[in-house]
Amino acid sequence: MADPSTYRPAPGTIPDAPGVYRFHDANGRVIYVGKAKSLRSRLSSYFADLAGLHPRTRQMVTTATGVQWTVVGTEVEALQLEYSWIKEYDPKFNVRYRDDKSYPVLAVTLHEEYPRLHVYRGPRKRGVRYFGPYAHAWAIRETLDLLLRVFPARTCSAGVFKRHSQIGRPCLLGYIGKCSAPCVGRVNADEHRQIVEDFCDFLAGQTDQLMRKLDKQMQEASAELEFERAARLRDDLEALRRAMEKQAVVLGDGTDADVVAFAEDELAAAVQVFHIRGGRVRGQRGWVIDKVEETDTAALTSQFLTQFYGEQAALADQADAGGSPVPREVLVPEMPEDSETIAGWLGELRGSRVNLRVPQRGDKRALMETVERNAKEAFQQYKLRRAGDLTARSAALQELQDALALDTAPLRIECIDVSHVQGSDVVASLVVFEDGVPRKSEYRRFEVREGAEGGDVGSIDEVVRRRFARYLSETAKDTAPGMPESAAPESEVASAVDPETGRPKKFAYPPNLLVIDGGGPQANAAADALTEMGITDVAVIGLAKRLEEVWLPADPEPVILPRTSEALYLLQRVRDEAHRFAINYHRTKRGKRMKSSALDSVPGLGETRRAALLKHFGSVKKLRQASVEDIEAVPGIGRSTAEAVHAALAGGTAGQRGEHSE
Numbered sequence: 001m002a003d004p005s006t007y008r009p010a011p012g013t014i015p016d017a018p019g020v021y022r023f024h025d026a027n028g029r030v031i032y033v034g035k036a037k038s039l040r041s042r043l044s045s046y047f048a049d050l051a052g053l054h055p056r057t058r059q060m061v062t063t064a065t066g067v068q069w070t071v072v073g074t075e076v077e078a079l080q081l082e083y084s085w086i087k088e089y090d091p092k093f094n095v096r097y098r099d100d101k102s103y104p105v106l107a108v109t110l111h112e113e114y115p116r117l118h119v120y121r122g123p124r125k126r127g128v129r130y131f132g133p134y135a136h137a138w139a140i141r142e143t144l145d146l147l148l149r150v151f152p153a154r155t156c157s158a159g160v161f162k163r164h165s166q167i168g169r170p171c172l173l174g175y176i177g178k179c180s181a182p183c184v185g186r187v188n189a190d191e192h193r194q195i196v197e198d199f200c201d202f203l204a205g206q207t208d209q210l211m212r213k214l215d216k217q218m219q220e221a222s223a224e225l226e227f228e229r230a231a232r233l234r235d236d237l238e239a240l241r242r243a244m245e246k247q248a249v250v251l252g253d254g255t256d257a258d259v260v261a262f263a264e265d266e267l268a269a270a271v272q273v274f275h276i277r278g279g280r281v282r283g284q285r286g287w288v289i290d291k292v293e294e295t296d297t298a299a300l301t302s303q304f305l306t307q308f309y310g311e312q313a314a315l316a317d318q319a320d321a322g323g324s325p326v327p328r329e330v331l332v333p334e335m336p337e338d339s340e341t342i343a344g345w346l347g348e349l350r351g352s353r354v355n356l357r358v359p360q361r362g363d364k365r366a367l368m369e370t371v372e373r374n375a376k377e378a379f380q381q382y383k384l385r386r387a388g389d390l391t392a393r394s395a396a397l398q399e400l401q402d403a404l405a406l407d408t409a410p411l412r413i414e415c416i417d418v419s420h421v422q423g424s425d426v427v428a429s430l431v432v433f434e435d436g437v438p439r440k441s442e443y444r445r446f447e448v449r450e451g452a453e454g455g456d457v458g459s460i461d462e463v464v465r466r467r468f469a470r471y472l473s474e475t476a477k478d479t480a481p482g483m484p485e486s487a488a489p490e491s492e493v494a495s496a497v498d499p500e501t502g503r504p505k506k507f508a509y510p511p512n513l514l515v516i517d518g519g520g521p522q523a524n525a526a527a528d529a530l531t532e533m534g535i536t537d538v539a540v541i542g543l544a545k546r547l548e549e550v551w552l553p554a555d556p557e558p559v560i561l562p563r564t565s566e567a568l569y570l571l572q573r574v575r576d577e578a579h580r581f582a583i584n585y586h587r588t589k590r591g592k593r594m595k596s597s598a599l600d601s602v603p604g605l606g607e608t609r610r611a612a613l614l615k616h617f618g619s620v621k622k623l624r625q626a627s628v629e630d631i632e633a634v635p636g637i638g639r640s641t642a643e644a645v646h647a648a649l650a651g652g653t654a655g656q657r658g659e660h661s662e
Contacts, residue, residue, distance in 0.1 A: 004061045008047045014040040019071040020081045022089070023064035027509050030089035032060050035082040037338075039069050054294045055267070060093045075341045083310045090441075092434060095289045095303060106131040106140050108200055113189050114182045115196040117144060117155050131203045131282070148178040150214075150236045151199035153192065155179065204277075211237065255279055257329040257364075260304065261371040262297055263379035269300055270379035273308075274371050277327075286375070288382040302336035305346070305356075313349045326350040331359050331368055392566045393436035399567035400513065403559060404552070406539055410513035411435055415574045416467075416526070417517040418448070418459045419582035425589050428463045429582035432511070433574050445585045457525045460516055464529040472533065474508045510538055517575050519544040520551040520558075527553035543575050602641070602648045609636055613645070624649040 019039045023032040036042030046053075046061050053061070072078045086094050107120035111127025119140045124130065144155070154161065156171060156179075164171055164183040174181035182192045202210055218233035259274045268290050275283040295303075312325035326349045336342060339356055346354040359365040397409040404410075413433040420426040426448040432439045446466065448459045514530075516522045523542030530538055541559075542551035548568060549558035561568040616634045617623040623631070623645075631642035 004047050004050070004064070007064070007066045009043070009067065014043050014069070015071055016040040017071050018073075018075055018078050019069050020078050020085060021067060021069040022085060022091070023060060023067050023093075025063055026065045029509055030085070030091050031064055032091050032093040033082055033085045033089065035078040037075065039071070043067065043069070054291065056093065056291060057294070063093075075338055076345055079306055079338070079341060079345055083306050086307065087310070087314075095291075095307075104140055106144065106203070108196060110196070114154050114161070114192050116157075116161075117148075117153050117196070117199065118157075119144075129200060131200075145178075146239050147199060147202070148173070149239045151195050151202070152178055152180040153196045153199055154182060156183075255329060255364075256327040257331055258327050259331045259364075259367055259371045260301065261333050261368060261375045262300055263372070263375040264291075264297065264300065266294075267291055268379075268382070269295075270375050270382060271300070271304055272371050272375040272378060274367070274374075275327075276367075284374075286378050288379065296334075298334040298336045301332050301334055302338060302342060305330065305332075305336070305342050309346055309349060326354060328352075329355045329357070331364060332356065333368065333372070334358065393570070396436060396566035396570040399561075399565060400570070403550075403561060403567060404513070404539060404541065406512070408512065410511070410539070412509065412511045413513045413515060413570075413574055414467075414511035415515040415517065415578040416460060416463055417575070417578035417582040418456050418463070419579075419586040420448075420459075421586075425586055426459055427582060427586045427589060428459060429578050429585060430463070430467060431574065431578045431581055433570075433577075436570055438577060443581055445581070447589070456518060457521050460518070460522050461525045461529050464514075464526045465533065468510075468530060468533055468535055468538075471508065471510055472535075510535070512539065514538050514540045515571060515574055515578075516540065516542045517545075517578060518542045519549070520553075520555075523551045523553050543571055545575075548572065602644050604641055605645065609641070612636055620649070 016038050018035075018037050020033065020035045021039060021043060022030045022034075024030050034042070046057070046067075050058050050062070070081065072081060104119050104121050107118055108129045108131070109116045109118075109127070110129055120128075120130070148155070152173075155173065156164075160171065161183050164174075168184055170179065170181035170184050170186070173179035174184070174186070180187045180192055180195060182189070187195070198210065214233055214237050218230050218237065221227075221230035221233060255276060256278065257276045259276065261272050263270045268288060270286060270288045272286040273284065274281055275285075309326050326346050328350075330346065335356070335358055343354055343356040346356065359368050397411065400406065401409045411434060415431050415433075416428060418426065418428045428446040428448055430444040430446070432442040444467070446463050448462055450458075450462060454461065514526060516526050519542050523540055526542075527540045530536075530540065540553055543549075544551060544558070548561070550561060550571070551558045561571075612634055613623055613631070614620070617626060626646075628639075628642045628646045631637055631645055632639055637645075
């Protein structure tokens with residue numbers, strides 16, 4: 001635990017000007033980023049009496065070993081720089097409002113020749129238009145099912161679309177009128193795209209125009225005595241009305257607005273956002289975050305608006321999506337101190353003026369109260385669900401520190417697992433847990449090379465050496481030629497951050513605890529490798545599966561943790577995650593090798609023609625069933641090559657049957 005007084009800037013050295021500051025740990029990793037109107041006033045507050053600081057602030061300043069700052073000209077520049085640094089460094093003590101997989105959206109793949117409508121979760125992609133987010137995936141499917149009657153666009157996957165194109169028959173949706181069946185040519189690409197564009201216009205709020213158009217077509221069909229067509233249009237209108245009823249009108253003036261509300265206590269806060277487009281609720285989302293320092297609602301509002309709309313604007317740019325993610329109006333519970341600065345920045349993102357205000361009366365105030373009730377309900381559910389988990393994680397880390405006699409709690413745990421089948425396709429995984437939760441962006445996969453000959457022990461030795469060789473190389477200080485390391489400037493920190501890109505290096509941070517999936521021999525191999533590399537500040541243990549024993553290097557007897565121990569449960573989760581990650585990589589690697597292995601022995605059949613065969617037939621199984629004439633029909637395949645392929649696959653089939661018969 002660091003003493004903040006050891007790195008406190010000298011009095012008078014901190015400028016009394018707006019700027020952005022960042023705290024870093026002993027490895028140079030940025031752990032917190034903040035902005036201030038006055039850097040001198042803001043930073044001085046961190047070096048007050050520790051007992052008077054917020055618990056998370058106290059943990060941050062005692063984890064940090066230094067602080068740096070950048071002076072800027074205006075508060076808008078500070079706002080932009082703070083957002084950029086938080087996004088770049090991903091500091092663990094900063095609040096991050098990220099979209100996650102719990103928020104499904106309706107995606108329209110406009111970049112494809114025949115666009116597809118489908119439920120989607122995950123990062124935004126270029127050329128795809130998104131609607132939502134929705135609270136539940138079933139809400140999307142229910143709305144989509146109603147609208148497909150009016151907009152019969154494709155919803156099937158690429159594989160299903162291709163299969164029905166080959167067999168010349170549409171799927172069930174094509175037969176019941178909920179797909180225009182472009183796979184069999186009932187509509188061409190332009191006609192299908194027009195259907196999709198009408199669908200997008202409807203979801204974007206252009207409902208009145210479409211309703212009037214359908215009503216006019218229905219009246220014309222009735223006048224021309226085309227009663228079946230008129231009845232179909234009548235049913236389409238009814239389907240649209242039912243879909244619109246599911247999105248209740250909350251603002252009669254057709255306002256485009258986002259409504260933000262918070263529920264909070266001293267340690268955490270919940271935020272809820274309702275997206276109102278055309279006066280209707282088009283989406284809802286929420287987050288619960290741990291407070292890093294003592295923060296009021298106005299400050300939370302400032303943090304949220306900066307991160308949320310900055311992230312949404314970046315996603316829109318990456319996906320090349322039409323329109324702006326920033327609405328014309330943002331309704332908040334309290335105005336932040338820098339409200340004019342934030343409103344100006346939001347206006348730049350939108351390209352026009354954005355109105356930031358607190359609703360006082362009328363429909364907008366009633367809507368704000370509804371969003372606040374949702375935030376309070378979400379916060380209550382979070383506390384009931386997560387209180388035990390937060391307590392358990394803290395208890396688990398403390399138990400591990402006590403049971404393993406560690407100097408500090410293992411805030412960063414890494415685990416290595418090896419996967420193979422009888423010594424073939426040997427791979428390994430490395431997973432990372434920070435504060436008891438997985439940090440998937442730092443997971444790594446290894447293809448084991450020379451170490452595979454030594455079994456699991458040799459594989460562990462190789463992976464540990466490769467992982468920590470990168471650590472040693474990436475944290476070496478950059479000093480001038482001939483200059484001793486001790487002569488480097490005190491402000492220069494071990495190079496855990498790439499000096500050219502400013503981003504953290506991949507293997508720049510060591511774990512407090514390295515867990516090896518295995519017993520004593522595996523733990524000894526990892527510890528010996530670290531000792532030979534001169535690394536003595538990383539604790540190593542092995543976790544044996546059979547009895548869940550914890551093995552310390554060179555100890556003849558294992559440490560037995562109680563079955564009800566939170567520490568054992570955490571170690572099991574870390575080990576199981578490493579096992580899952582390794583198994584997935586091994587299956588992928590083995591599958592790629594086996595996919596084309598049946599064709600590898602065919603003389604004269606190179607990679608290009610192997611790919612052409614697999615693309616034409618779809619799989620080795622179907623290729624095995626093909627005749628010589630069928631194979632010869634593939635472009636680039638001659639008679640002699642077709643015969644060789646047929647013979648090789650026929651021999652493989654016979655061999656496989658023989659193995660099974662034994």
